Amino acid sequence: MSFVFANHPQPSLPSHAPQVVGILGGMGPAAGADFVRLFVQACTDRMEALGIPVRDQAYPEHWLAQVPIPDRTAALTDTRPGAHQPADPMLQATGRLAALGARVVAIACNTAHAWHGILQQRFPQMVVLHGVQEVVAELAARQVQGVGLLATRGAYEAGLYQRELERARIVCFVPEDAERELLMQGIYDGVKAGNYPLARQRFEAVSMALQERHGVSTLIMGCTEIPLALSEHSGLEGVSLVNPSEVLASALARHAYGQLQSAG
Known part of the structure; x- marks a missing residue:
């Protein structure tokens, strides 16, 4: 018995593979896992834009360091010598990503960007993306x-977004103290505890307060837990929700495929 094999043309592939990238997660675990999903989608979009055939083998090698890291907000308000800071485990996890070959790293936590400078200084051979920027x-x-x-309270007090927005001459409106407490309840008692209805109610209440008080039509969901419970399909009308995780995932995909040219 003889067999005839059809000579199907193989799809063209880029001349070399995309860069190995890393994701620093664990802040919290659900947000880190969701960031991987967003990154895979961003890679799909990037391949389509470059004309690269979308197939399993065309996705970049990416590593998620899902490690326990001390609370970022608590650390920013407790600067006593000996207080358990996130810097050490973040540095250790980034070192593991570097050892795995990662050349670009994304921090899947907004508040953790308070330690971005330390990470970038310790690992100058890597690009540590600044999600806020x-x-x-x-x-x-x-x-x-x-x-x-x-x-989070930590992000507000550290001025992570306020400073960068001011440099870009974008006015930033922040919640009042009582509203910030509602956000923290939504993050800790809501998303981190698995109570998403509670989280959605708290996030929507603060969002509507900002909208009514300042007339804003754009809101930054500046904590990775917030988009897990708040979405465009919520009770907010006429408001554009900006998910920093989506923006950062797209930036990571751009860096991963940065040296590749269109296959067309």
Whole structure:
């Protein structure tokens, strides 16, 4: 018996593989896992834009360091010598990603960007993406003039978004103290505890307060837990929700495929 094999043309592939990238997660675990999903989608979009056939083998090698890291907000308010800071486990996890070959790393936590400079200084051979700057750059490109900011107490107190938005001349409106407490309840008693209805109610209440008080039509969901419970399909009307994780995932995909040219 003889067999005839059809000579099917093979899809063209890039001349070399995309870069190995890393994701620093664990802050919290659900947000880190969701970031991987967003990154895979961003890679699909990037391949389609470059004309690269979308297939399993064309996705970049990517590693998720899902490690226990001390609470970032608590650390920013407790600077006593000996207090358990996130820097050491973040540095250790980033070192593991570097050992696995990662050349670009994304931090899947907004508040953890308070330690971005330490990570970048310790690993100069790697690009540690600054998610806050990526978000502000996108808003500036869209010519957004004012935004409301939903974030953790630590992020507010550290001024992570406020500083970058001010440099871009974008007005930033923040919640009042009682509203910040509602956000923290939504994050800790809501998403982190698995109570998503509670989280959605708290996040929507603060969002509507910012919208009514300042007339903002754009809100930054500046904590990775917030998009897990708040979405465009929520009770908010006329408000554009900016998910920093989506912006950062797209930036990571751009770096992964940065040296590849269109296959067409």
